[in-house]
Amino acid sequence: EDQVTQSPEALRLQEGESSSLNCSYTVSGLRGLFWYRQDPGKGPEFLFTLYSAGEEKEKERLKATLTKKESFLHITAPKPEDSATYLCAVQAGLGANSKLTFGKGITLSVRP
């Protein structure tokens, strides 16, 4: 069974204090790893897809990286508006199975 574990559960940062969020996964045949951002009362908002180990993607202050066992979401000089829950999900297996398996998420709070 596919498993996704995110750590830490919650992270509090000072504005400008860079850090990384971790997503560890155990799957059979990774097809894609996804990062989403979720604000309170809203649905997950797509950020990145990573397909293979060594791949990196960037968007503003966020950078996502992927190895064969984990992914990191690096946040550089965060601002209060980066406060949200960050979700990691994997898509794995063969054929037409394309469901996402999610981790519990990491709640990030950035203080001004």
Place this chain on the structure above:
Amino acid sequence: EAGVTQFPSHSVIEKGQTVTLRCDPISGHDNLYWYRRVMGKEIKFLLHFVKESKQDESGMPNNRFLAERTGGTYSTLKVQPAELEDSGVYFCASSQARVVDEQYFGPGTRLTVT
């Protein structure tokens, strides 16, 4: 481009009643998914439509849940009769038909069963 929409945003019903949730995917997206998050747990897959056909319904908890997607456009998820453990946030997502597809989520329907 309009995103995924869901209705209602919040529903409060009593145990034993019936509730129907609706999802309108992004126009042109053949894939439609239902997910659920119960309090304290991760978001979990319920089922997947490709156009009007059920591709994977392995996540449906039991036969009190019925999903339909007539005509391959919007989808409904009916819970009948509702139980207390059905409370949670139900998300719908849609994607284009690709091997690895980015799924775009709606705002969710918060279901409370009392």
